[in-house]
Every structure is written in structure tokens, then in C-alpha cells.
Amino acid sequence: MAVELTQLRDIIVGTIDAILDACKREGKDFPKLDVPAEPAEFLPDGIRNDSQVLDAITLGVAAASQLIATLQPPAMTLYTSATRFNLSACIGAAERCHVAEILRDAGPKGMHIRDIVKLNGTDAVKLGRILRYLATNHIFSEVEPDVFANNMISSLLDTGKVISAIQSDPVGKFDNTNGLTAWISFIADDCMKSAAYLSDTMTDPKTAHSQDPNETSIQKAFRFEGTRWEFLERPENLFMFRRYGAAMSGAAKLQPPWAVLTSYEWNTLPKGAVFVDVGSGLGNFSLEVAKIRPDLTYILEDRPPVMEKAKKYWEEQAPSISAAGNIHFIGHDFFNPQPQLPAMPDVFFMRTILHDWSDEFAVRILTNLRHAAKPDTKLLIIDTLVEYACSAQDSSALDVPGYELQNAPKPLLANLGFASIASYDLDMVMLNNLNARERTIGGFLHLLSSSGWRLVAVRKNPGNKMWWPMIIAVPA
Secondary structure: OHHHHHHHHHHHHHHHHHHHHHHHHHOOOOOOOOOOOOHHHHOOOOHHHOHHHHHHHHHHHHHHHHHHHHHOOHHHHHHHHHOOHHHHHHHHHHHHOOHHHHHHHHHHHOEEHHHHHHHHOOOHHHHHHHHHHHHHOOOOEEEEOOEEEOOOOHHHHOOOOOHHHHHHOHHHOOOOOOOHHHHHHHHHHHHHHHHOOHHHHHHOOOOOOOOOOOOOHHHHHHOOOOOHHHHHOOHHHHHHHHHHHHHHHHHHOOOOHHHHHHOOOHHHOOOOOEEEEEOOOOOHHHHHHHHHOOOOEEEEEEOHHHHHHHHHHHHHHOHHHHHOOOEEEEEOOOOOOOOOOOOOOOEEEEEOOHHHOOHHHHHHHHHHHHHHOOOOOEEEEEOOEOOOOOOOOOHHHOOOOOOOOOOOOOOOOOOOHHHHHHHHHHHHHHHHHHOOOOEOHHHHHHHHHOOOEEEEEEEOOOOOOOOOOEEEEEEO
16 A cells, blocks of 8 residues: 555656646646636636646646545535535535625625625525535635635636616526536536436336436426426426526537647538538537538538528628538438438538437437448547546457557556546436436447447547547448
């Protein structure tokens, strides 16, 4: 054990030194935890986005979290892990009480809890305990007894709106925002409540082995039958519906549309090649490709109401491309066979579609695409690729070009543990809400081989290691 402690210490010290070296080289300070986040956090030239710093952060976080698990008594680790629901609940409460917006103008001196509750009408003792719990977890700062201020993390809960505007239109709190606060609110509300029913769903004979998206934890949590979408569209759930829309918009920004340009050699497609965006939404990723390859034929497929919005979006964002006549908007359900297309497709493109579906349903989607493919059609999938937590890997994937094992130094977990936890959290969100999943390389191999496709390459995005990779398949 002493050897592991020494290894963890050396990794942590080495990563901090690497970060400090990068800061010195770039002439930048590393962001301070006790002040609100700066816009540079989200820009390509932000110090956290420096490649050296990004690598160091990943190793440092992995080592620090493993050090805590190693040092802390195991019973305490198990207890604090089991009570993490309190953190999600308190984040949700602080967001719902608009604390970050209230503290925005208070600055580093903060605001006393009695003054905070005058603006949101909540109980001072209860809210003070919630904020102290969050401050203990480095979300908000308690600068004096019962005096709280925003810090780097809590400031991200701020929608940028004034408190009076939010209170006059609480349903529209997340409208015209960057979507991040909506995403966190959705996670801390819908997702936390559905997660509480995971054990019930796993042991109920009706749902234990189901892959049906209508037989999940969220149906038990909110006591409804049918699809999640039908539930959100009920009039009484208007706030949840609008929040979800804003949340998905925010989540989409985690990987900017132009990132797709660095994932594939678009110049290799012949003039007039048919590019089919399956489940396209507005087609903002296709639009980026169209800007550099306007000579291709683009087909967007999604539900008819979405296609009506997509037409307007392309007319506004790319009027010349839209007017050229080589873009087609087709209302289509991808559980049905492909519609009649202008020509056989050269590319099927799917971005974050398959993770919405369990294997049973994802195979149906991919099988329909396979039936419409020609021998040289490419299937391009952008989705999360989760790693195994063990050092032993799926031997069938080792020959896939571009698929590389994490080069985690000992004694770190092969998947870098907590440094990669967001993908595994999302996997649980998909399980609880849709009976869906994020997939390992083995999961994709199974999915593709079961639907007539063959995995030929994995392309990790060279622009940013945190962006989702592209998984490339061809007809088997």
C-alpha cells in the first residue's frame, strides 16, 4: 500500500508542476476557486483547454480521487458515497431558490442569509444549512458566519437574469440562456428522482429485464405510463418541458457543431455524394459540413414538426445552400424502413442518437439503415465511448484502427476513475430515463454486428479530447 501512496503522490505533484509550467509558458493564472468563473473557461484559449493542462487535470483528478478512496476509512467512504443524493438535492434547491442570481451583485463580500431569503421567500435556517452543505462541497463560499457568496462553481448556476424577471416568469427561467443551468436543474430534479427508483426497477419482475423505454425508473418516480415525451408534453408539466428543451440545447454545446469537421476526411466524398443525417434535429452539424462541401446532397430526417423548424433554420443560417436545391427535409420515423431517397446514400450520419435507445431498439434503427445502404456506404456515429474499469480489455477491439487503451499510469484505474465519471453518470441517466445506455467498444461491436455493419475505425477528435469520438462502420 505504501508503494501505491507514493505513486499517487508523485502523479499529483507531477500534474500540478505541469499545470504551473503551462501557466508560466502562457502567461496566465490558473482560475481561483473562490471567485466566479471567467468567460475564458469556455474559450479555446482558456488555460484548462491547453493540451498539456488538460492531460494534467485528467491525471490529477484521477489520482486525487483514488487517494481519497485509499486514505479514508472504507466505511466512511461507503457512507459518504451513499449520501451523495444530498448534494444533488441541495444543488437543485439552490437553483430553484435562485441563489446564484441573488448573490451575483453581492460580489466577494457575499450576502447574509436573512437578506437572501427576503428576495426568494424561503426559510433562512433551512436555506442556510443547504448553502453551508454546498459550501462544504466547494459550491458557494461561506465568507462569514451565515454570509454566502458565489464562487467559481456556484456562479455557473446563474442564468444571467435578474431575480425579478425570473419571479415574474418562473416557467421561462431558462429561456434564452446558455442552457447549462437548465441541464443541472434537470439532472438535480428529474434525474435524481428517477434514480431513487433504480433498485425497485431492477427487482420488479415486470421491469427487471425490460429494454422498453416506457418501463424505466422515471415512470415509477413520477407515476405515469407511456413515453417520457408524452409526460413532458402534458400542460401541467410546461416548466419541465421548457427546461428540458433548454437543457438539451445546453448539452449540445458541450461539443460545438464545427467539431465534426475534424473527425472525418470530408474532402474524400465525391461531388453529389448523398449525406443522410438520421435524427438530425435542426441539422446544425450537417450545416457545418455543408459549408465546406456545398456540392453534396444533404438529407435531413426527423419527426415532421422538427423538419419544419429545420427548413427555417437552414433558410436563416445558410440561405445560399438552402436555395441551391440539394438539401431535402424528410419527416421520418427511423424505426421504419428508409424512405425513397434521391440516390443511394454515401453516408449515414448519427449524432448522439443511439445512446437514447437500448440494444433492442438501436439494432432496429441500424438494421433499417443497413437495408438502404450500398456496399461502400459509410456509417458515421458520434457518441460517447465509455472505457472498461479494468486493465484487461476486449480483445476483439484491439485491431480496430484508432481505438486505443487509456494509458493510465499505475496505480490508477484503467478508465481514469473519477476523471471520467461524467460518461458513467450519463450512462445511469440514460438507464433510469429511457432504458438506454452509453456503450463500451464491446457494446458497439455487438450492436453493429447484430445489424449488419462492421466497425472499421474509431476517431477521437483531435480538436479536444473531451469531445465525443466518431465511430465508423461499413456494411458487413
